Amino acid sequence: MKKRIFILLGLVFLGLPLTACQANSTDGQSITAVGSSALQPLVEAVGEDYTEANSGNFINVQGGGTGTGLSQIQEGAVDIGNSDLYAEQKKGIDAKKLTDHKVAVVGITPVINKSLKINNLTTKQLIGIFTGEITNWQQIGGPNVPVVVINRAQGSGTRVTFERWALENRTVLQTQEQDSTGMVRQIVASTPGAISYMAFAYVDNSIKTISIDGVQPTNKNVQSDKWKIWSYEHMYTKGEPTGLTKTFINHMLSDDVQNNIVSKLGYIPINQMEVTRHLNDELQVSK
Amino acid sequence: MNDEIKEKLLKKSRATRSEFRGRIISFVCTAIIVTVVVSIFYFVASKGLATFFSNKVNLWDFLSKTIWNPGSTDSHGSPQAGALPMIVGSFAVTILSAVIATPFAIATAVFMTEISPNKGYKILQPVTELLVGIPSVVYGFIGLSVVVPFVRHTFGGTGFGILAGTFVLFVMILPTVTSMSVDALRAVPRYYREASLALGATRWQTIYKVVLRSSAPGLATAVVFGMSRAFGEALAVQMVIGNAALLPHNLVSPASTLTSVLTMGMGNTVMGSAANNALWSLALLLLLMSLVFNLVINKIAKRGKF
Numbered sequence: 001m002k003k004r005i006f007i008l009l010g011l012v013f014l015g016l017p018l019t020a021c022q023a024n025s026t027d028g029q030s031i032t033a034v035g036s037s038a039l040q041p042l043v044e045a046v047g048e049d050y051t052e053a054n055s056g057n058f059i060n061v062q063g064g065g066t067g068t069g070l071s072q073i074q075e076g077a078v079d080i081g082n083s084d085l086y087a088e089q090k091k092g093i094d095a096k097k098l099t100d101h102k103v104a105v106v107g108i109t110p111v112i113n114k115s116l117k118i119n120n121l122t123t124k125q126l127i128g129i130f131t132g133e134i135t136n137w138q139q140i141g142g143p144n145v146p147v148v149v150i151n152r153a154q155g156s157g158t159r160v161t162f163e164r165w166a167l168e169n170r171t172v173l174q175t176q177e178q179d180s181t182g183m184v185r186q187i188v189a190s191t192p193g194a195i196s197y198m199a200f201a202y203v204d205n206s207i208k209t210i211s212i213d214g215v216q217p218t219n220k221n222v223q224s225d226k227w228k229i230w231s232y233e234h235m236y237t238k239g240e241p242t243g244l245t246k247t248f249i250n251h252m253l254s255d256d257v258q259n260n261i262v263s264k265l266g267y268i269p270i271n272q273m274e275v276t277r278h279l280n281d282e283l284q285v286s287k
Numbered sequence: 288m289n290d291e292i293k294e295k296l297l298k299k300s301r302a303t304r305s306e307f308r309g310r311i312i313s314f315v316c317t318a319i320i321v322t323v324v325v326s327i328f329y330f331v332a333s334k335g336l337a338t339f340f341s342n343k344v345n346l347w348d349f350l351s352k353t354i355w356n357p358g359s360t361d362s363h364g365s366p367q368a369g370a371l372p373m374i375v376g377s378f379a380v381t382i383l384s385a386v387i388a389t390p391f392a393i394a395t396a397v398f399m400t401e402i403s404p405n406k407g408y409k410i411l412q413p414v415t416e417l418l419v420g421i422p423s424v425v426y427g428f429i430g431l432s433v434v435v436p437f438v439r440h441t442f443g444g445t446g447f448g449i450l451a452g453t454f455v456l457f458v459m460i461l462p463t464v465t466s467m468s469v470d471a472l473r474a475v476p477r478y479y480r481e482a483s484l485a486l487g488a489t490r491w492q493t494i495y496k497v498v499l500r501s502s503a504p505g506l507a508t509a510v511v512f513g514m515s516r517a518f519g520e521a522l523a524v525q526m527v528i529g530n531a532a533l534l535p536h537n538l539v540s541p542a543s544t545l546t547s548v549l550t551m552g553m554g555n556t557v558m559g560s561a562a563n564n565a566l567w568s569l570a571l572l573l574l575l576m577s578l579v580f581n582l583v584i585n586k587i588a589k590r591g592k593f
Binding site for chain 2: 037063064065066067068070071074075090091092093148153154155156174175176177178179183186187190191194
């Protein structure tokens, strides 16, 4: 008798996940968005906002990185793939099958440890630092402190954007790498002579931003493309979006969301950009 | 009457049937576990070997070259996947942390079993158990905010590097090695000690010449077990080692381990690309190493039977 109970329990246990899934899908719809950790906070916030307004519809948001987002959407395993890069820029992705939705813009700024009394760098100096030619802050008029360069992981969207627009695609020095912006911020804040880069949204007063060639890293300068280091945040779908995916992306692009949540979280709304940057880096003035 | 007995004898009894069912259940469970293990091996191996077969990376280059940039190709057109910096980093932190942890662990174990088996054991046992239970991210965080600045102020450099990784791993493997050493010392039969004391040996002489010597295989198992834990630890090490795919030229220069490069790179590469396959090769290497550690443990354990 006891064994029979065990078997019954086992069956119930095995059956539970199946029934749970069914319950979920009959209740309402749900979609999954996976990828870029830079875009994740925005999608999460908008997703919650959407669920509140349309109860029963769920937006599951997961991180994992740009590479994960693009490869998952390519395989059709998820509904939306979040990416910091154009799909064409990533090796191993067939961009023709994917539809691009640009939902926001992020500006990226170099950041340094607060104890360094440096406010401005020229592009040449910045390149010198990241390629390893400048190894002490003394060489560019700073204090006698060795330069500690902290990079993001290879293939990270932020790093690709920074290397393209700030370092003119030079081969950078092999150096310390961190896989999250939070870690980068903490390390730059606590290591004398440290320099790294991050999205505007993550900058707080534990670290210091610097101007490049006299241009300050502000949203306004990004909008006019005076500050070159910025990238689009993409939400990719496989083919044209349908159903909940379509409504959610439309919600994301609606003026209400763009003007409120997007700017509140430190991203720059698409419709405020005065320029459009195409895949081939061509600029087009739109306003 | 006769028929009834005959029928009963020929029919399967309840006990037989329930035994049969039990056998089926345990067989199914075992089969599932074996399938899972085999498919993990198959998956990691097929992905990891793709680097050598479809991306044409030379195995020797993979093990001996120092440039890790599998996303781009070298002059021969094969990805730059030189894993030597990570291999060196992994072995360096593993061996160094084991070297530092072993004397502490054995001393603690001796104290707990030989010197103060009652009071000392009662206090130290929960302490080591507690240390085992602390999640590795907590160790990593403490490493980042305490050990790294300490290393920076005391030894120079940025603080990130093999030394910081060693310190963090030392604390992480200490409880494992300690509790296994305690088991090894306790397994030494009581009459070994009694015979030694009866011959007029002091307590220290007994510990040093009899107890430690006879439990040596068990202690070695404990150390190897700690090493395999150190080798596979990812998160805590990643937070303090600096993650630079460079051959470390000293203990305070940023370095990387197999695990730290793996966890950092997985999210940023696309399944099936050369960069992703190279990461799977690192995973395969880790899997093979843990197999080696297991074999070593088995070999030592066989020698250590009383």
